[in-house]
Amino acid sequence: MESEVAGSVMDETRDGTTRHEPSAAGPMPSFVVIGAQKSASTFLQDQLSQHPDVEIPEGEVRAFEEPFYGDGAVEALPSLYVRPVGEAVRGIKRPDYLGRPEIPARLRAHLPDAKLLVVLREPVARAVSSYYHFVRHGFVPLAPIDEAMAHLLAGEWDRRYPRAPEVLAYGRYGEHLERYLGHFSRDRLLVFDQQELIKHPQDSLRRAFAFVGVDPDFELPPRSVRASNTGVYSPFRLRMLRTKNRTRFTYTESLDRRYPRRMTPWGWLYNASLVGLDRLVLSHFDEGRPPALSAPTRQALTDYYAEDRDRLGAVLKHWDLSPDWLRTSD
Structure with a gap:
């Protein structure tokens, strides 16, 4: 979420303004990976970038979001x-594009011929992963998972933490895809199931390559087909990474955005030390699996997404896609 690129397009400054370098001559992007957040969109991006006829910047591009x-x-x-x-x-x-209601019209206005790629993940698991992702980056508090989900379902964190609603709302895929279909024809979207993308990457990537208009028979070296962005679930690691982020970024008072600090040499050294400690030591003690939800919490989340699952099932028929998780109650 916060590894956004902004490269030459935008640089966040300490006071929250942005700087834009002059646009280079050339066409606009012809495809956008629009989502879903915490559903292997980075994996898809990494694999697409290895095709010799594809150029896609690392990280995320937020040009269609405010304030950019x-x-x-x-x-x-x-x-x-x-x-x-x-x-x-x-x-x-930019995986957040799927869940932000203002984005489809903006993409249509500026990139009317763009092809849009989406990866979907079972929504309850995605919500849990998203929660810990937001915790890591300082946008929601750290709490036991059942307690956290209860707060999110009840909207009790919404006022103090304005990004908290995104944890659950970004998983309403049926609603979001219907919104996009109001602006783009079905042949402009390609939807993947995360499980199939990870389990059968070459088959999925062949479809993706053909969709964006490059040689679909290009095969990646086996060792290059790997998962990306392993989650962090250890409370100790999360607290340390939140501390690191507080030294690296200045957060708005409302906690809805953050901007890089102007770091002193000692600040960079401290930040690098924490990153090194996490990657070289602590990550080896984190199993990389979220804590299990209690049965009542899992049922509450399943109920939250029930209506949208029905909408999603109808929408996905257009792509002849019916993930295993969509055919079950959870």
Whole structure:
């Protein structure tokens, strides 16, 4: 979420303003990985980037979100690319785009011919992963998982932590895809199930390559097909990483956005030390699995998504897609 690129398109400054370099000559992106958050969109991005005829920047591009939209970020998108015009198909990734209601109309206005790629994940598991992701980056409090989900379901954190509603809302895939279909024809979207993408990456990537308009028979080296963005669930690691983020970023008073600090040499050293400690030591003691939900909490989340599952099932028929998790009660 916060490894967003902004490269030459945008640089967040300490006071919250943005700086945009002049746009490089060349076409706009022709495809966008729009979601879903915490559903292997980074994995898809990583694999797409290895195709010789694809250029997609690392990280996430937020040009269509406030406060960047309308401040020159969209017009500056071509400056993200270094390869000559016509040498590669251009793309960007931002998984939050699927769940933000204002984005489809903006993409339609600026990228009317764009092809949109979506990866979906079982929504309860996605919500748990998303919660810990938001904890790590300082946007919601750390609490036992059942207690946290109870607060989120009841909306009790919404006022103090304005990004808290995203944890659950971003998993209402039926609602979000219906919104996109109000702006783009069905043939402009390609939807994947996370389980199939990870289990059968070459088959899925062949579809993705063909969809964006490059040679679908290009095969990645086996060792390059690997999962990305392993979650952090250890309370100790989460507390340490939150501390690290507090030294690296300045948060708005409302806790809805953060901006890089101007770091002193000692600040960089402290930050690098925490990162090194986490990656080289603590990560080896984290099993990388979230704590189990209690039966009542799991049922409450299943009920929360029940209506949207029905909507999603109807929408996914357009792509002949019916994930295992959609055919079960959980």
